[in-house]
Amino acid sequence: MAPYSIWKYQEQDREAVMDMFIKGTLSHIPSGFFHVLKQPRSMLILLGGPGALLLGSGSLLLSLLAFPGLLAFLWMAARYPFHWYVDNALRTDLTDIKKSYLSDKGSCFWVVESEGQVMGMVCARPEQQASRRQKCLELLHLSVRPEYRGLGIGKSLT
Structure with missing residues (x-):
C-alpha cells in the first residue's frame, strides 16, 4: 500500500x-441484516408466522409464500437505520462541513488521501453532554473505503 497523508477537510x-460516507455506511446493511436474522425474535417471526x-388456513402455498415476504420485511427493517443515519447526516452537519466542524x-x-484518492474521513467536536471540568471529544462519521479497511487507516484517524 502506498503511503497516505491526513489533512483538514x-x-x-x-x-x-460524500460518496465515501454514503457508500461506506450503506455497505454495512448486509451484515446488519444477517445480525437481525440471528435474533430470537426474527427466528420466531420467520418460523412462527x-x-x-x-x-390457521390449512394452505401450504400461503405459508410458503409468507416466508419470502417476511424475509423482505426483515431486509427493509435492517436497512432503515442505515438509510435514516445517512439522510439525517446529509441534512444536518454534513450539509455545511466548514460551518459544522471547521469554524468551532x-x-x-x-481526510485521508493516498495517490490522489480519498480513503477515509473522521469528524471530531467537543462532546456537548460533558461536564465543564471533564473535556471529552466526540468522533463522528468515521469512515474508510471498503477496499482500504483492515490497513490501520481508521486507527490512524482516531
Whole structure:
C-alpha cells in the first residue's frame, strides 16, 4: 500500500467525502441484516408466522409464500437505520462541513488521501453532554473505503 497523508477537510474533497460516507455506511446493511436474522425474535417471526398461517388456513402455498415476504420485511427493517443515519447526516452537519466542524474551536474534520484518492474521513467536536471540568471529544462519521479497511487507516484517524 502506498503511503497516505491526513489533512483538514478542504472544499475540493466534498464530492469524494460524500460518496465515501454514503457508500461506506450503506455497505454495512448486509451484515446488519444477517445480525437481525440471528435474533430470537426474527427466528420466531420467520418460523412462527408461516407455521401459524399453515395451522390457521390449512394452505401450504400461503405459508410458503409468507416466508419470502417476511424475509423482505426483515431486509427493509435492517436497512432503515442505515438509510435514516445517512439522510439525517446529509441534512444536518454534513450539509455545511466548514460551518459544522471547521469554524468551532475544538472541532475538526480530517481526510485521508493516498495517490490522489480519498480513503477515509473522521469528524471530531467537543462532546456537548460533558461536564465543564471533564473535556471529552466526540468522533463522528468515521469512515474508510471498503477496499482500504483492515490497513490501520481508521486507527490512524482516531
